[in-house]
Amino acid sequence: MSQSKCIKISDDDKGYPLEMFCIPKHYENHLSHVMIPKGLIDDRTEKLAKDIKEKLSDEPLVCLCVLKGGYKFFADLVDHLKSMNNVQNDPIPLKVDFIRLRSYVDDKSTGDVEVIGGDALHHLEGKNVLIVEDIVDTGKTMQYLLRKLQVHNPKSINVVSLLVKRTPLSVGYKPDFAGFEIPNHFVIGYALDYNEYFRDLQHVCVINEAGKLKYAS
Template identity: 35%
Template sequence: MLDSIKEVLITQEALQERVAELGKQISADYKGEEVVLVCVLKGAVMFFADLARSIEGDVTLDFISCSSYGNSTQSSGVVRIMKDLDKPVEGKHVIVVEDIVDTGNTLHYLLENLKSRNAKSVRLVALLNKPDRRTVEVHVDYQGFVVPDYFVVGYGLDYAEQYRNLPYIGILKEEVYQSK
C-alpha cells in the first residue's frame, strides 16, 4: 500500500497542529453555546475525532453519510443520503465536519439540506479545500489546508475504501486509480 503513495503532502504533525488550531478557533467562536458537530462519514471520521477532542465547551456529536462518488475518482453529481442524523438540529448551532471540499456538489446539497431543518446556524469545517476542482460554490468557514488538484488519501480519505488509516495526507500515484 505504501508504494502507492507518490509523496506525503501533509505530515501527521502538521495535521495535529492545524486541527488543534481549528479546535481553539471554534471554541472561541462558540464560547457559552451548544454546538452539534456533524461528521460526514466515512472520510471525515479521523479529523472529526481529533477535532471534537480539541473543542472546549458543550459539544454533541452526530453522523451523516452522503455520497456522489462511489468507488470512482470523479463525482457523479447525484447526491444520496445513505445515513441521516440521529437527532433533530432545529434551533441548534451545527458545524459540518468534512474531510475535503472538492467539486462542492455533495456539500452544497448537504448544507442546504441542514439549513432547511431550521438549525440556528450551519457552518462548515473542512480539513482540505481543493478550490481548483470546484463546480458549485461552497463557503468554508473553517479550513485546514488548501491543496492542489491531486488525488489525496490518508487520515480518513480513501480510494476504493483503502488508505484511510494512513496518519498523513499523501498523493496517490496516478497509475493506482487509472488502472481500475
C-alpha cells in the same frame, strides 16, 4: 459568510518523499508523495478548534460528522474541543451526530449525492450545528447538505473542512473554517479513501496512477 484563513499548498509543491515516513508496505508503490504529514495535521486541527471556540463562544454545539472520510478529523477536532472545555471557564457544551454521504466512484465525482445516514436530522431544529468534513472538492456536496439541513431549521450552521481543493469544477463554495487549501490532486489517507482503500494511512498523500489502477472499482 466570512471564512477563516487556511494554509495554502501551491500547485508546484512536491510534498515529502515517502521514504521519510512510515508508510504501510502494501501502499508504497501506489503513492506519489506525502502532501501533509500527520504532525502538521494535528497542530492545524488544534488551531482550528481554538478558532471555532472563539467564534462560537459558549453556546451548545452539535458536531455533525460527515462519514466516512471525516471520522478521523472529527475525532481529533472534538478531542481538542473537549480538552479546552476541561481547562477553560467558558466551555462549549458538545453533542455529536453523524451523516454519511457518497458522491465518488474511483477518482471522479458522479455529480449525484447519495445520503446513506442522517435519519434523525429533525433533532437539529433550533440547534447550533458544526458540520465537520474531510474535504470540500467542487462544493456541490456541501451545498446539497446545507440545503438538506436548513429544512430542519437549525439555529445556526458552520462548516469546518480539513481540506479545500482548488479545482476548475468548483462552484465557489468555501467553508467557514478550513485547514489546508490544496492543489487539484486526488488525495488519500487520514481516513480519506480511494474505493475504501488507504483510510489507514496516517498522512494525507497523493495517489499515483498505479494506485488508481490497482484499486479501481
